[in-house]
Amino acid sequence: MKRHLISAADLTRDDALLVLDTAEEMARVADRPIKKLPTLRGRTVVNLFFEDSTRTRISFEAAAKRLSADVINFSAKGSSVSKGESLKDTALTLEAMGADAVVVRHHSSGAPHRLATSGWINASVVNAGDGTHEHPTQALLDAFTMRRHLSGPGRDLSGRHVTIVGDVLHSRVARSNVLLLATLGARVTLVAPPTLLPIGVERWPCEVSYDLDAVLAKTDAVMMLRVQRERMNAAFFPTEREYARRYGLDAIRMAALPGHAIVMHPGPMNRGMEITAEVADSPRCTAVEQVANGVSTRMAVLYLMLGGSEPALSAARTDEPGSDEPRSDDPRTRDADRPRSEETK
Numbered sequence: 564m565k566r567h568l569i570s571a572a573d574l575t576r577d578d579a580l581l582v583l584d585t586a587e588e589m590a591r592v593a594d595r596p597i598k599k600l601p602t603l604r605g606r607t608v609v610n611l612f613f614e615d616s617t618r619t620r621i622s623f624e625a626a627a628k629r630l631s632a633d634v635i636n637f638s639a640k641g642s643s644v645s646k647g648e649s650l651k652d653t654a655l656t657l658e659a660m661g662a663d664a665v666v667v668r669h670h671s672s673g674a675p676h677r678l679a680t681s682g683w684i685n686a687s688v689v690n691a692g693d694g695t696h697e698h699p700t701q702a703l704l705d706a707f708t709m710r711r712h713l714s715g716p717g718r719d720l721s722g723r724h725v726t727i728v729g730d731v732l733h734s735r736v737a738r739s740n741v742l743l744l745a746t747l748g749a750r751v752t753l754v755a756p757p758t759l760l761p762i763g764v765e766r767w768p769c770e771v772s773y774d775l776d777a778v779l780a781k782t783d784a785v786m787m788l789r790v791q792r793e794r795m796n797a798a799f800f801p802t803e804r805e806y807a808r809r810y811g812l813d814a815i816r817m818a819a820l821p822g823h824a825i826v827m828h829p830g831p832m833n834r835g836m837e838i839t840a841e842v843a844d845s846p847r848c849t850a851v852e853q854v855a856n857g858v859s860t861r862m863a864v865l866y867l868m869l870g871g872s873e874p875a876l877s878a879a880r881t882d883e884p885g886s887d888e889p890r891s892d893d894p895r896t897r898d899a900d901r902p903r904s905e906e907t908k
């Protein structure tokens with residue numbers, strides 16, 4: 564794995580599979596009475612959020628806490644950023660706090676890249692969504708969800724058909740998913756009105772269609788994107804009703820999917836726009852499960868980027884001998900399925 568996770572393209576197929584397999588192990592931790600591992604004890608994870616977020620922020624916070632890291636949550640609103648403090652000065656403050664990982668969401672595409680390459684901080688940088696650019700951990704949690712529902716032996720997604728529908732132009736989720744799914748060998752079709760497709764989409768590793776009904780029958784997972792009105796400065800479609808009629812997923816369209824196919828949405832959903840309430844609440848819709856899977860996936864990412872190597876772990880143990888030794892009655896020591904890090908203790 565690279566030191567930073569800025570783009571889904573930073574992940575080789577082996578990296579992505581390692582994250583997804585580690586996330587499976589992390590998910591088993593969530594099923595235990597004690598949902599915590601000592602792996603990142605003494606490490607500091609900063610959640611640096613310049614843009615609104617519900618799911619992603621609490622998911623990274625839960626992930627870091629379940630790995631016993633110290634977590635600092637920074638939100639631009641109410642901080643000195645609203646007094647005009649620059650990204651550089653904010654970064655230098657984080658460095659002074661001893662951050663080991665900085666999870667950053669920013670309204671500007673490229674801000675996490677700038678943070679990772681500027682030399683302002685030594686921490687690993689994880690992109691939690693930058694402008695309309697990328698959201699690699701969302702793509703990982705989506706692939707994790709697809710693997711759980713769709714893949715056969717070896718949890719292989721190759722040859723699976725994923726259809727991503729809607730506001731591709733403003734969607735960092737779509738871009739990261741297309742890149743990661745291509746790495747994993749899945750076939751992706753984007754469906755959107757021509758006005759909501761980015762320039763250069765023909766060079767993306769996917770197909771493009773303007774007709775949702777034509778692709779549903781051969782789809783294993785359909786991912787509905789939120790219409791991002793807050794990023795729209797022009798009229799991209801005639802009316803909301805017209806958009807929903809052509810590109811929204813309702814019960815009739817859902818019935819055209821193969822029986823095994825799932826309906827995905829990264830949230831937040833515009834019910835009645837890209838997805839009807841009936842579909843959103845149906846058992847085929849994995850939106851809530853995606854949130855739960857997000858915690859396991861982000862645990863895996865933080866674990867592999869910060870503490871996943873055995874030397875890092877044994878060094879941590881030598882620093883504070885015996886302070887958090889799991890007791891023999893501790894479920895962590897009893898479970899045979901514990902993540903690899905625990906086996907070194």
Ligand code: NCD
Binds near residue numbers: 618692735
């Ligand atoms: C997405 C985002 O913020 O890019 N949501 C998320 O991370 N759960 C998608 C969106 O906002 O529509």
